Amino acid sequence: MNIEQHIVTKTVEAVKSLYSQDLPEAQVNLQDTRSEFEGQITLVVFPVVRFSKKSPEVTATELGEYLQANVDEITGFNVVKGFLNLSVANAHWVDLFNTTILRPDFGTIPANGKKVMVEYSSPNTNKPLHLGHVRNNLLGYSVSELLKASGSEVYKVNLVNDRGIHICKSMLAWQKWGNGETPESAGIKGDHLVGKYYVIFDKEYKKEIEALKQEGQTEEEAKKNAPLIKAAQAMLLAWEAGDDEVISLWKTMNTWVYDGFEVTYKNLGVDFDKFYYESNTYLLGKDTVEEGLASGVFYKKEDGSVWIDLTADGLDQKLVLRADGTSVYITQDLGTAQMKQDDFELDESIYVVGNEQDYHFKVLFLILEKLGKSWAKGLYHLSYGMVDLPSGKMKSREGTVVDADDLIAEMVATAKEKTEALGKVDRFSEEEKEQLYFNIGMGALKYFLLKVEPKKRLLFDPAESIDFQGNTGPFIQYTHARIKSLLLKADFREDQRVDNQIPLSATELEMIILLAKYPAEIASAAKSFSPASLANYIYEVAKMFNKFYHEVPPIVKEEDQQLKQLRLNLSWVTANILKSGTRILGIEVPERM
Known part of the structure; x- marks a missing residue:
């Protein structure tokens, strides 16, 4: 049992013992203690006040005394209004670090048996991918990897608009x-x-x-x-x-486009398990329409067109088949949704599509529910906002939309310029330099676009994103490279544990608590389909390491072997989390920079 669950159990026990009342575990609210107060875990006391019939301060004090007496790991407490701040023994955190965080499989979440599809990219075959597609692809890929990391079986699919x-x-x-x-x-x-x-x-x-x-x-x-x-x-x-x-020309020109897309996808680092093509799906959905007519979900007008009335649900009347029997977009989407379900027997299906299609997906999902599709409850539209560039920063070939290839080239060129200005790549071969510039440029692009919640519209400045300080991809990459260099110099061995009585500085304790959250951060980000929360957690880890690195004396020269090993272990886990977390985001972290 982890310490948080132990405190929850003992809090329920305390309320029964002190006030003869049954407090549901779900009402025990634990939080991280705020940095200005002593302690690591805070119990919010207000839900207990109705049982104690006493002030929040008195209730918190009584609970604190009970928990300190009955939970060995709790060494002290303080009360701030209705908040009980609990201090947990350093030995507990060192034990947690030794037994859990230092394990090679730390951060690996067991399979949950869920089958999830993520549909993203969805390009038209009449033009190159552009800046909007870049956000779509990076979001779709990282959400897929997040869901995989949280234990789901994931299928990445691309529905190509090729007709x-x-x-x-x-x-x-x-x-x-x-x-x-x-x-x-x-x-x-x-x-x-x-x-x-x-x-x-x-x-x-x-x-x-x-x-x-x-x-x-x-x-x-x-x-x-x-x-x-x-x-x-x-x-x-x-x-x-x-x-x-016509078909021959269509095939020839589409092949040209697919070859071009493949280069862009490779540079973006995204992939797909299956491609669906609109040329194969545009006639789908007519059977679904017949099904809806037979069940009374749809109705036919005098001209022969088929509709559904969604006004009672706050939407409008929607055409699902034209009078001449031809499909509209929603017809095709109904059929494709059914085909995907037949192909994969999915628990969830996520559509990564811009927010201009919000209404369309509300209608689509509601129709499928009204048709009695049990799997419709697992459909989700991952809506995202547009990406803007500062005026004049970049121009596309046509002067309107910034295409993905131009953006990638600009990012790599900017990374090269900024990295060479720092003068730290003199000992790199030309091939190593080119790979480094590419990784930094793409890491900057990906991190900048993914650290913002998907629903938000964002302003992307290529030059601002490539900064080796602050909340950027290059800062995280540089931190990883710094740690790898340190471990190499120290001839680090990863199988050494330290005694749990070793003293911890405030920053070292803070680091252990932050690192311990990694699996929960993955699970939380996956649940909300938001790489942004994971991206910002990774940044906090990198920032915490840099604070630690500057506070302690040079680790390699530390004479106390236990202390030296602890600090190397902390560095090693930090590097692993940075590498594992950024990989989920599709970002490569260099071994040296």
């Missing part, structure tokens, strides 16, 4: 103006090449609209009547009809 009018726009523009250009002949990534033709289509389409407006058509009329959009619509119909020539 539709937007895809045909790129294809048509390439046919008209491409002159047979390929990624190889152009010397650029395939996704950028296809994106180039999507931009060309848009420019030429706007010219046609202006020309038609000059002839007297309204804006709306011109948009509908422009020859380019009509040709793109005809191409989409030909694609849906299985036209060999």
Whole structure:
């Protein structure tokens, strides 16, 4: 039994003994003691006052006296209003460190039997990945790794939007103006090449609209009547009809895009267990609609279109099938959700999608619940906010959206510039330097985007994120490298324990308590689908180590072997947690910097 559970049990016992009342364990509220007060564990006394019928201060004092008398580990207490601050013997914390925290499997959470899917990335195959996709991919990957670390069996999937009018726009523009250009002949990534033709289509389409407006058509009329959009619509119909020539071009250009995406995914350090393609799923959902009609969940209007009325649930009426029998987005999503469930028999399914789709997912999940899908309770929309850049910091090729490859290149270049300015890589080979700059640049990018709660919109400044001080990825990376250097110099052995009577400084005690929280931090972050809480915990660990490192005399020169081993053990565990925690976030920590 850990000390917290022991205190809970003894508090319930104390209330029974002192006041002849039964206090439910769930009402025993323990907190970390605030740094300005003595003690490590604080009992919030207010829930007990109704049983004691005494003031919070008197109740806290009586409970403190009982706990000190009946819990061997408690060496003292102090009362601050309705808060009972308990001091726990140093020997307990050293024992905890020796028996639990120093174990090689510390932080490993047993399998919980849950099967969870995380769907993320979901790109369109008509343009490169951009800054918004970067946050999506990093969030999806890290949430997947968090859930794995907390004991779930996780499937990472990518639903690729590889069909539709937007895809045909790129294809048509390439046919008209491409002159047979390929990624190889152009010397650029395939996704950028296809994106180039999507931009060309848009420019030429706007010219046609202006020309038609000059002839007297309204804006709306011109948009509908422009020859380019009509040709793109005809191409989409030909694609849906299985036209060999159109399908062949579609496959060729999509292959270019996938090859380009693969490079970006590799640089971002994300991966997938399965790809779903909209070209295979866009007809799904019609069976689900029939099912809903038969059960009375959906209704058919006179024109033959199928709807669901969600006004009683505070939403609106929603079209689920057009009058001509063709699908809308929600139809496809209903079918895809069922297909995923059939494929994997999931306990939970998480959709990592921007907050502009909040309403869509409320509707989707509610419809699935009304259709009686028992698994619908396990669906969750991990909604996230947009990422902004300071004006003028970076420009994309088209001057509008910052693409992922440009951002990655800028991060690595900035990391190189800042690292070389510190002058600490003279002894590195060129290959080691390049890998280091990449790890620092990507670590800065990932940490900056992940340390903020997903729902929040954030302002990302590439230069600000690459700082070797403060709440940044490079600070954590540098701390890890510093510890590895220390352990190397000290010829550290990881199988040495220290006597539990060894004296602890206030910072050493604080470190042990902070390090002990690692498994709980993983579990908490996984439960809330928020890498931000883990990221900020890792930063606190790095910050605490630096405080400890500057407070104690040089560890390598310490003559007291027990004290030296304790401090090396603390350093070793810190490095392990930094490495393990950042790996969950997708960040590499160098062995040396």
